Amino acid sequence: MDTQANDEDLAELAAAGNAGAFRCLLERHYDRVYRLAFRLTGLREDAEDLAQDICASLPKRLQSFRGQAKFTTWLYRVVLNAARDMHRRKASANRASDGFEELARLESDARDDAEDQTAWLYDALDRIGGDLRETAILVLAEDRTHAEAAEILSVKESTVSWRMSKLKEKLKSIAKADA
The missing domain is CATH 1.10.10.10 (Winged helix-like DNA-binding domain superfamily/Winged helix DNA-binding domain)
Incomplete structure (x- = not known):
């Protein structure tokens, strides 16, 4: 794989199923994904989970990359949305947990x-x-x-x-x- 190719071209190739292009994108951007995930979640474990989930779902997500923005801009949105989803799931789980605790107490x-x-x-x-x-x-x-x-x-x-x-x-x- 041409390591000099730009992100947008690699994303297009990876979306078409090119494993080398996908690997190159991960090598370039995994640290960025993790760093943003950590800043958004504040917890190492959550950031690791989020980064892994994003990387695992990235081949499918790349189908929605249209090149209308820089790849890194698109990737930041993916991480931001995934962090929001994680936050909502945790908040919902916490509310359910609080509800279960209250029910158990009652x-x-x-x-x-x-x-x-x-x-x-x-x-x-x-x-x-x-x-x-x-x-x-x-x-x-x-x-x-x-x-x-x-x-x-x-x-x-x-x-x-x-x-x-x-x-x-x-x-x-x-x-x-x-x-």
Whole structure:
């Protein structure tokens, strides 16, 4: 490959599939791409990733080079646009990450609240004890209907309904006392 060829001619040849022209362009401009990427991102790792991504996609991108501007001007635009895209992806990922962290915190708080409420309820049921406790566990924890609980407890369904009503009164009383 003629190393004296200008960038625009090399870009045209590289766009047509000439590997030597492409290699020559990379050798001439990789440092420029990396340097601008570093200045735009501020991080070595991001600049390296960006430069590698640009170089990997450059053969396809060269199809859009029309020679209306200098090759270096066009290349600066490619790097600038790629850095903007990277910034948008990172900002979007950060927003998603922040959202996931907030969701995880809310779920954790909800679990903690539910665990606290469950612990309080079981403590209150232990204080109430007896038939009301058994009825509550069957109806509330085991999700049995009043008829099913009555059959299990060998009582009338109306007795289960009365116990649940009495349970609500006692739980309200305990809640007021605990507050």
